[in-house]
Amino acid sequence: MATRHERSVSPPPALITGYYADPAARLSHARDLFNRTARLYDPVNRLFSLGSGAWYRRRSLRQAGLRPGFRVVDVAVGTGLLAHEVLALTGDRRAIIGIDVSEAMLAVAQKNLRIPLVQGAAEALPLADDIADFVTMGYALRHVADLVATFREARRVLRPKGTLLLLEISTPRRWLTRILASGYIGSLVPLLSRLMTRDPRARALLRYHWETIMSSAPPETIMQAMHDSGFRDVECRTELDLFRCYIGRKA
């Protein structure tokens, strides 16, 4: 019998040339990259984030309906930047679980937040069915190997009428935004990060971020995959032609 993963019908993600030879290696590549750069993530993110900082994360969660008392699974929790805002709104450390494939990112999250954390992949969550009111995922959609498998897993762990909230930066549509974003995110931020941290891995991390942004799935593909995975009232709010917030409800 096919596993949940094998039944998925997502188009394969674009290869990020020069990093790995086939899409199946995406997960191990992401894990290695974030393991190597975990301690650089927070300082680099402060420089990189533009409008995607704490206030944007918190406002998106609030607008999607997150309230005290809700149970939340934060997939790809990283160092805990989105989980920190979840906590600010729900106020209960025991009501959020963070999942990430990188043990080094989880170690930083443990220091930052002291919430329950489990190592695992978005495409095969190590969690029971129907346990969450919200599943969140911040800036990691570009790294997953299979959109439909990821969304089906989110749906499985959500209770009926639960909410999936995704934050992502994706390829700008307008040429002017592309040029500005390419100059800032693609060149200036990697250079400044290298100078600020004095660590060449910071530049490599930021270059990879830019390349994943430019090769990311278009919003229509993401929304269709959410719909195909059983989400309803799917919407995408875009700001500055760059920051996208996807919301869907479990039917």
Ligand SMILES: C[S@@+](CC[C@H](N)C(=O)[O-])C[C@H]1O[C@@H](n2cnc3c(N)ncnc32)[C@H](O)[C@@H]1O
């Ligand atoms: C850019 S960080 C985002 C962290 C955090 N959500 C935030 O808002 O800052 C991306 C995270 O996704 C994790 N990741 C990448 N691919 C993953 C996958 N397939 N399953 C789970 N985590 C994954 C990485 O280890 C990394 O910690």
